[in-house]
Amino acid sequence: MSDAPPDPAETPGDPGTPGDPGTPADRAGSGSAADRAAVEAANTAFYTALEEGDFDGLKELWLDDGATDTSCVHPGWPVLTGRAEVLRSYALIMAHTDYIQFFLTDLRISLAGDTALVTCTENILSGGPAEDGAELGPLVGQLVVATNAFRRTPEGWRIWSHHASPVLTEPDEDAPPGPPSDQP
């Protein structure tokens, strides 16, 4: 990410409210502060690897215990299952992406035993390969929410599952979800 290395002491609250100590949900839940900091660092490392096109770094972050199946859903995509399929999708995405930056907001960590669930809003700015000699392709903004599951391993927290999806409704819209085509 473009920010400084994560500060585990800092509550990742809404950037629009500096000094906000965080809602009770930010601080609630089981898990030591050290665990939560380690999970947040792993989550940050995931997005940093994507921003830097660091495929080896990304590969190392995905769970690889030979027993537990990983899964991944990119925004608008079906489910990808298994390490090979997941990593292939990232190789493809990296090949088509010249520039991508994630501004994470609303980050929350829920810890139970050796599993952590991280939810966050990914404010994405990305650009495809340049055409006609331009320096960069057109930049596109995307509002995406993600649920990332991590497992504790002897080597640290590793990604078990990533599910990301486009936000198609207003956050405070008081209406039931409909098919995407019905949404603005």
Next chain:
Amino acid sequence: MSDAPPDPAETPGDPGTPGDPGTPADRAGSGSAADRAAVEAANTAFYTALEEGDFDGLKELWLDDGATDTSCVHPGWPVLTGRAEVLRSYALIMAHTDYIQFFLTDLRISLAGDTALVTCTENILSGGPAEDGAELGPLVGQLVVATNAFRRTPEGWRIWSHHASPVLTEPDEDAPPGPPSDQP
């Protein structure tokens, strides 16, 4: 759901390849057959409660240990956090839904310790309240994928997180994900 009760001995493989014994990923992973059957039953109960508009049944299925934060993403929605917010959203959805049916396919269970991740495709058929004296509002089909996280509790497996998102690309489309507006 409209199907018969889940048969834990049956591999939930690709419905397009009958007789397929399942990929290694279907059979791999830790967790006993009894655990996997119990997780699948909890997942089925979740969708049955939604189909039947059984709010109390749904409420009972969501994790309530007083320590672990739950989260929920409905298709196209931002993240909802905490039991109260999650249950309120379901009350709202149920109030706006006269009819909903889930045909689950591609169901896979990944088990590690006291956590299970279930991924599945939700083929949804739903209808809103009737208007002008009609018996039922217009029916709408939706293709959605979900990642459901369950925690083992003394009372059985309970929903820790539900993340559902619309499928906007073809399953075998060989292209990177773009903003939803660029997709068919």
